[in-house]
Amino acid sequence: MTxxxxxxxxxxxxxxxxxxxxxxxxxEVLRAELERVGLSQEVRVVETGCRGFCAQGPIMVIYPDGIxxxxxxPEDVPVIVEETLLxxxxxxxxxxxxxxxxxxxxxxxxxxxxxxxxxxTLRNCGIIDxxxxxxxxxxxxxxxxAKALTTMTPEQVIEEVKASGLRGRGGAGFLxxxxxxxxxxxxGDVKYVVCNAxxxxxxxxxxxxxxxxxxxxxIEGMIICGYAVGAHEGYIYCRAEYPLAxxxxxxxxxxAEEYGLLGENILGTDFxxxxxxxxxxxxxxxxxxxxxxxxxxxxxxxxxxxxxFPAVQGLWGKPTNNNNVKSYAxxxxxxxxxxxxxxxxGTPRSPGTAIFALTGKVRHTGLVEVPMGITLxxxxxDVGGGILNNKRFKAVQTGGPLGGCLPESGLDLKVDFDxxxxxxxxxxxxxxxxxxxxxxxxxxxxYFLTFATAESCGKCVPCRVGGRRMLELLTKITxxxxxxxxxxxxxxxxxxxxxxxxxxxxxxxxxxxxxALRYFREEFEAHVTEHRCPAKQCTALIQxxxxxxxxxxxxxxxxxxxxxxxxxxxxxxxVINQAGCIKCGTCYEVCPFDAVVKVSGETIxxxxxxxxxxxxxxxxxxx
Amino acid sequence: MPKxxxxxxxxxxxxxxxxxxATRTETGTTIIVGMGTCGIxxxxxxxxxxxxxxxxxxxxEAHVTTVGCIGMCAREPLVxxxxxxxxxxxxxxxxxxxxxxxxxxxxxxxNVVTEWVVGRLPTDQExx
Ligand SMILES: Cc1cc2nc3c(=O)[nH]c(=O)nc-3n(C[C@H](O)[C@H](O)[C@H](O)COP(=O)(O)O)c2cc1C
Ligand code: SF4
Ligand code: SF4
Numbered sequence: 001m002t003x004x005x006x007x008x009x010x011x012x013x014x015x016x017x018x019x020x021x022x023x024x025x026x027x028e029v030l031r032a033e034l035e036r037v038g039l040s041q042e043v044r045v046v047e048t049g050c051r052g053f054c055a056q057g058p059i060m061v062i063y064p065d066g067i068x069x070x071x072x073x074p075e076d077v078p079v080i081v082e083e084t085l086l087x088x089x090x091x092x093x094x095x096x097x098x099x100x101x102x103x104x105x106x107x108x109x110x111x112x113x114x115x116x117x118x119x120x121t122l123r124n125c126g127i128i129d130x131x132x133x134x135x136x137x138x139x140x141x142x143x144x145x146a147k148a149l150t151t152m153t154p155e156q157v158i159e160e161v162k163a164s165g166l167r168g169r170g171g172a173g174f175l176x177x178x179x180x181x182x183x184x185x186x187x188g189d190v191k192y193v194v195c196n197a198x199x200x201x202x203x204x205x206x207x208x209x210x211x212x213x214x215x216x217x218x219i220e221g222m223i224i225c226g227y228a229v230g231a232h233e234g235y236i237y238c239r240a241e242y243p244l245a246x247x248x249x250x251x252x253x254x255x256a257e258e259y260g261l262l263g264e265n266i267l268g269t270d271f272x273x274x275x276x277x278x279x280x281x282x283x284x285x286x287x288x289x290x291x292x293x294x295x296x297x298x299x300x301x302x303x304x305x306x307x308x309f310p311a312v313q314g315l316w317g318k319p320t321n322n323n324n325v326k327s328y329a330x331x332x333x334x335x336x337x338x339x340x341x342x343x344x345x346g347t348p349r350s351p352g353t354a355i356f357a358l359t360g361k362v363r364h365t366g367l368v369e370v371p372m373g374i375t376l377x378x379x380x381x382d383v384g385g386g387i388l389n390n391k392r393f394k395a396v397q398t399g400g401p402l403g404g405c406l407p408e409s410g411l412d413l414k415v416d417f418d419x420x421x422x423x424x425x426x427x428x429x430x431x432x433x434x435x436x437x438x439x440x441x442x443x444x445x446x447y448f449l450t451f452a453t454a455e456s457c458g459k460c461v462p463c464r465v466g467g468r469r470m471l472e473l474l475t476k477i478t479x480x481x482x483x484x485x486x487x488x489x490x491x492x493x494x495x496x497x498x499x500x501x502x503x504x505x506x507x508x509x510x511x512x513x514x515x516a517l518r519y520f521r522e523e524f525e526a527h528v529t530e531h532r533c534p535a536k537q538c539t540a541l542i543q544x545x546x547x548x549x550x551x552x553x554x555x556x557x558x559x560x561x562x563x564x565x566x567x568x569x570x571x572x573x574x575v576i577n578q579a580g581c582i583k584c585g586t587c588y589e590v591c592p593f594d595a596v597v598k599v600s601g602e603t604i605x606x607x608x609x610x611x612x613x614x615x616x617x618x619x620x621x622x623x
Numbered sequence: 624m625p626k627x628x629x630x631x632x633x634x635x636x637x638x639x640x641x642x643x644x645a646t647r648t649e650t651g652t653t654i655i656v657g658m659g660t661c662g663i664x665x666x667x668x669x670x671x672x673x674x675x676x677x678x679x680x681x682x683x684e685a686h687v688t689t690v691g692c693i694g695m696c697a698r699e700p701l702v703x704x705x706x707x708x709x710x711x712x713x714x715x716x717x718x719x720x721x722x723x724x725x726x727x728x729x730x731x732x733x734n735v736v737t738e739w740v741v742g743r744l745p746t747d748q749e750x751x
Contacts, residue, residue: 005675007687009646038668042675044646063647064686087658088689127647137633138640146630260626268628 006044008085011061012072013126015050015212016205016244017366022073023058029074033081043085049213051126052367053113056096061108061126068108069094113364116382118371120345120353121169121329125213130248133255136216142261144335148224149269152335157228158184161331163339165351170196170287170324171399171428172504173350173417176331179321182311183229186319193226193234194296194315194322197245198280198287201400201429202451206355207325209367211238211245214329215252219275221328223262224335226273229321233274237292240279249277284401284455288503289322291457302457303503326355346372350416354427356398360434361388368432370415377411380434391436394535395519399428401448401455402508404515405441424515426508440537441520442527446474448512456505463506466497470513480540482528491517532601539583542600546587548573548607548616550595557587557596572610645684652685652730654678657701659692666718667700673719674702677726685730698741704729713742 012018012027027045034040051059056070060080067090069080076094083089095104096111105111119125128135136142148157162177183191195218199207210218222234238246253275256262264272278296285291286301293315295301314320330352334342343351350372356379359365363385370379376396380386387393397405404425406413413419417427435444453467473490476482494510501507517524526532533541546557546566553571558564565581568574576587588596597604605618627633641648656662656671671687678685695701698715702725705711712735717725721739728734 005672005679006643006646007671007675009644011647042671064650064653065688083691086689087691088655089691134636134640135644137637138644140637142633143637146633150630255624258624258626260628265628267630267633 004041004044006042007064008043009046009063010043010085011046011048011063011126013049013051013057013059014047015054015126015209016242017050017054018057018059019244021057021071025074026058026060026072026077029077030081033077034085037081037086039081039085046129047131048128049125049130050209050367052117052122052209052369053111053364054366055364056366059126066108067106068096068111070096112385113366113383116374116378117369118345118353119369120333121217121326121355122210122213122367122369123333124217125209128214130213130215131251133216133252133259133261136214140336141216141332142220142267144332145220145223145261146267148227148335149267149271154184154228154230157224157335160335160339161228164334164342165339165349166327166330166334166342167350167352167417168324169326169330169355169430171402171426173427176323176327179311179323180225180228182309183231183319183321186312188319190316190318191229191231192315192318192320193222193229193231194289194293194310194320195222195234195236195325195328196287196289196292196322197236197238197242197325198282198292199239199242199325199429200282200284200287200455201431203359203431203433204357204400204429206357206367206430208242208245210325210329211242212248215245215248216256217329217332218325219249219252219256219262221323221331222275223266223273224331225321225323225328227271229319231321232272233276235276235278235296235315237278237280237286237296239282241282246277246279253277283457284452285457285503285505288505291503292322293320302459303505305502347414347416349418354415354430356430356432358384358432358434360396360432361391361436361439362386362434363388372416373414375412375414376406379415379432380411384434387434387436389436391438394435394437394439395441395444397425397433397435397444397448397512398431399426399511400431401451402426402504402511403428403431403448404511405444405519406515407519410519424511424518426511438535438537440478440533440535441516441523442474442478442533443535443537445513445516446471446478449474449509452505452509456509460500460502460506462497462500463502463509466493466501466506467509469493470510474513477524477527478533478538478540480527480531480538484525484528487517487524487528526601530601534600536598536600538600542583542598543578544576544581544583544585544588545597545599545604545606546574546576546591547595547597547604550593551613552593552595553613554592556590556592560586560590562586568610571613573607573613573616575606575608575610642682642684646686650684650686651707652683653703653705654685654687655690655703655705656687657691657693657695657699658689659696659699661692661696662699662701665699665716669719670700670702670717670722673722674726677722681726681731683726683730695741701741711744712740713744714739715741 060069095106166176167173288303291301291303310320395405456463458464473486551573558566565577702714702717
């Protein structure tokens with residue numbers, strides 16, 4: 001057997017998204033096929049973390065050319081090996097194709113989804129094998145740790161992080177350097193470093209992607225933090241629903257220890273630091289830092305009043321620095337490249353990049369890293385490729401279930417911590433859900449409220465009771481039974497929750513409704529004053545009606561109706577008996593002539609009973 | 624795994640792995656081997672192996688890729704060498720045995736091995 005000398009690297013995404021679309025099987029077939037044609041000594045298969053373009057997975061990038069294949073199936077592998085890896089030819093049908101122009105974009109660097117992105121925090125994700133510490137080191141990993149330990153004092157490290165202007169990526173955007181300083185200056189010999197990897201927002205997966213794709217970036221950031229604040233022990237609190245992230249973290253910790261980059265006398269210095277993983281049970285409120293600390297200690301995950309802040313009294317009552325995964329993942333680059341380098345990215349008050357999990361009605365969903373200060377329009381229309389099916393953009397929700405929504409007029413807002421907050425949305429966890437004209441904003445806010453209410457730990461009355469009351473009132477509105485007073489009541493309860501809740505969960509639960517009322521109030525009012533759902537989504541407020549001028553009497557709807565409430569016969573105009581209709585929408589779907597229409601708040605004249613096609617005359621004849 | 628006990632050791636490891644990962648970074652030099660059926664029949668696979676071994680032995684950073692039949696089947700195995708800012712040179716009938724000299728002359732000494740050349744593509748600048 002000859003020794004392998006690799007001329008090509010095939011990077012296959014092994015992130016959770018691509019694994020669920022079958023990337024492991026692709027990798028397995030690829031290895032076997034390379035073996036079969038005798039290329040296994042020339043071509044290396046590398047399993048990487050997420051590249052963000054999850055909707056197009058499984059994704060494969062072939063270097064040195066940078067050829068980008070998407071939606072690769074095991075059956076495609078022999079062709080890829082024969083054509084691309086042996087003969088150097090691009091397999092056009094596997095290349096990413098622009099939905100608009102239908103042009104093929106074979107090279108990674110030219111794909112529009114990536115063009116406006118700037119990869120800082122995610123710079124290694126999808127490029128390196130996260131299970132090999134050596135690849136992280138080859139990309140400059142642990143240089144920052146070496147620099148900090150051997151050339152900087154802890155105070156200098158803190159100064160550097162402060163000067164970079166880095167703000168915490170866990171939601172609130174607090175200055176990271178300042179937080180470190182609080183912990184460093186807090187009295188006490190024993191201190192801790194904690195990483196919040198709870199990621200409770202149901203739509204977010206950026207922390208998971210970093211832990212899966214570049215775990216060492218978080219570990220290195222935490223060790224540097226430990227050095228800066230004077231801690232020798234750290235905990236990563238990761239939700240148990242992230243088994244792949246936990247596995248990679250464990251492996252990464254083990255490899256770092258073997259190299260002496262973690263543990264006793266790191267890099268031959270007298271600094272020692274140990275790291276442990278704590279698996280969380282996954283309650284949303286456990287992401288709140290005091291609840292998280294309680295959970296690590298083995299107590300119930302309930303928030304407690306602050307102050308004292310964890311920086312003064314945290315884990316086991318000791319000074320504790322807690323940061324989000326993304327905050328730590330930026331540290332090594334700040335130390336290695338300098339604060340000034342980082343401060344130049346993004347905007348002056350929010351330097352660096354923002355990572356969003358872009359989902360909803362956009363063409364390209366996935367993980368997006370963009371410089372702060374980019375507009376929402378650029379994110380949604382350039383990176384995200386615009387709205388699906390040529391529908392109209394209606395709103396974008398940022399910040400997850402505790403965030404807020406923005407209408408079309410907010411599209412040119414330059415995204416950063418402060419601008420979003422001013423507009424009533426927040427950066428929050430980085431979820432970004434885009435909805436189109438077919439979404440009812442009352443229903444949409446109800447969705448988030450339902451989530452947040454179920455996650456209340458129940459400690460404070462306003463949060464526990466207020467959320468449920470608001471949900472009842474919103475349900476009344478979507479059922480068409482609401483009044484204007486109900487809307488006023490919702491706002492009153494919201495104020496009570498904002499002022500009377502202990503933690504940000506209770507304080508921010510009203511956020512999505514607040515912003516929806518701010519930008520889409522007339523839509524709420526239409527529900528209560530006109531019994532009309534403008535988006536035609538609220539079942540109680542819509543009717544399915546057969547347009548007598550379009551019905552051809554084909555009978556498709558009649559046969560499809562599950563409750564048989566459509567009357568009609570061959571060549572007769574069909575009529576729906578509204579009293580029995582369960583509004584399942586089947587007739588609307590199956591009618592080949594688009595004769596079934598959905599209406600809300602309007603009436604179309606229809607005959608009372610079936611009459612022959614072509615004979616319909618409305619009672620009140622219009623001129 | 625030996626522990627890394629100094630910055631120098633970390634740098635050394637970094638450099639070593641960087642070489643391994645060179646296919647994922649820019650190098651400025653690309654060697655392209657003709658791998659059509661004709662090329663393979665003429666021994667292109669062996670030529671490829673010889674190139675990879677020679678580059679490794681001499682510690683040269685270059686990307687090595689393949690190309691299908693370009694219609695010069697009689698001259699296979701064809702090897703193209705492309706270097707930033709220089710014309711792309713196509714060499715014909717390159718067997719494994721010829722590889723060491725080719726690399727020595729072209730990549731190390733910077734001399735085109737004229738007697739083996741079958742084609743020459745101008746640089747971007749030269750065409751404009
Ligand atoms: C209900 C609730 C859930 C939270 N979930 C998370 C989370 O999943 N991840 C996180 O980093 N921060 C979360 N936070 C914010 C944390 O309390 C804390 O502010 C953050 O971890 C600080 O890190 P940073 O300074 O790096 O942003 C949550 C807060 C609340 C109130
Ligand atoms: S605000 Fe809600 S989640 Fe937060 S402590 Fe109070 S009851 Fe618990
Ligand atoms: S909406 Fe459903 S129940 Fe109503 S008429 Fe159509 S098919 Fe029948």
